[in-house]
Amino acid sequence: MSNFFAYLFRMKYIKRWSLMRSVREENIMEHTEEVVSLAHILAVIDNTVYGGNLDVGKTVLIAQYHEVGEVITGDLPTPIKYFNPEIKTAYKDLEFKACEKILAMLPEELKGEYEPFILPDTDSKEYKVVKYADRLAAYLKCVEEMKAGNSEFKKAKNSIGNELKKTEYPPLEYFFKNFAAAFDLSLDELD
Numbered sequence: 001m002s003n004f005f006a007y008l009f010r011m012k013y014i015k016r017w018s019l020m021r022s023v024r025e026e027n028i029m030e031h032t033e034e035v036v037s038l039a040h041i042l043a044v045i046d047n048t049v050y051g052g053n054l055d056v057g058k059t060v061l062i063a064q065y066h067e068v069g070e071v072i073t074g075d076l077p078t079p080i081k082y083f084n085p086e087i088k089t090a091y092k093d094l095e096f097k098a099c100e101k102i103l104a105m106l107p108e109e110l111k112g113e114y115e116p117f118i119l120p121d122t123d124s125k126e127y128k129v130v131k132y133a134d135r136l137a138a139y140l141k142c143v144e145e146m147k148a149g150n151s152e153f154k155k156a157k158n159s160i161g162n163e164l165k166k167t168e169y170p171p172l173e174y175f176f177k178n179f180a181a182a183f184d185l186s187l188d189e190l191d
Contacts (some may be wrong), residue, residue: 004105028067031137038140039063039133041179045171046129052171059126061117066130068118069098132172135164143183 046052052180073094099118102160106114120127142157164172 004102026141028070028114031141032064032067034137034140035066035130035133036060036063038136040133042129042133042136042171042175043126045174048169050172052125054125054129058116058124059129062120062126063130065114065117066134068102069095072098072101129171130165132167132169135160136172136175139164140183142182147184169180 011036039059039062043052043054043056047056073091096119103111103115103118109115120130139157139160142160144151145153146157165176
């Protein structure tokens, strides 16, 4: 019997943003879906607008499994995760081991189909797009919280927004130019 999928569905119980008070709680499963959608649009923009050659399916699947290790480790807040190089290295090792453990739960004949997405090549273009999408999701969470009147996310919104705008990745610039402002609107204003 494989526990693989049972572990994955537990992502909905692991909360994000544990150090900051949120108006709307977010879990890993919701965050993952947002990153999947954002990675998809960034890959499509890259290929369609900028003539890139990203494997969109690979990008989406890396995004789908990018937080799978947190089913075991939980979500460590960014300020702690990156406090110093030793903690960062130790946490990355812990995440890697957690991903290996979850991957080991699959029947042997299926492991090869999941491994490239659960333990992706961190030098691949597709992986880098997922990292951009993950940061973009964090930025949009800050926008959502600020829109709801939660000023606790102001500093994070500004620092992540500045970081993303300095990134030399044209599809991010395109996203900000064409889509980002709409996230400040209410549902009625989107008409």
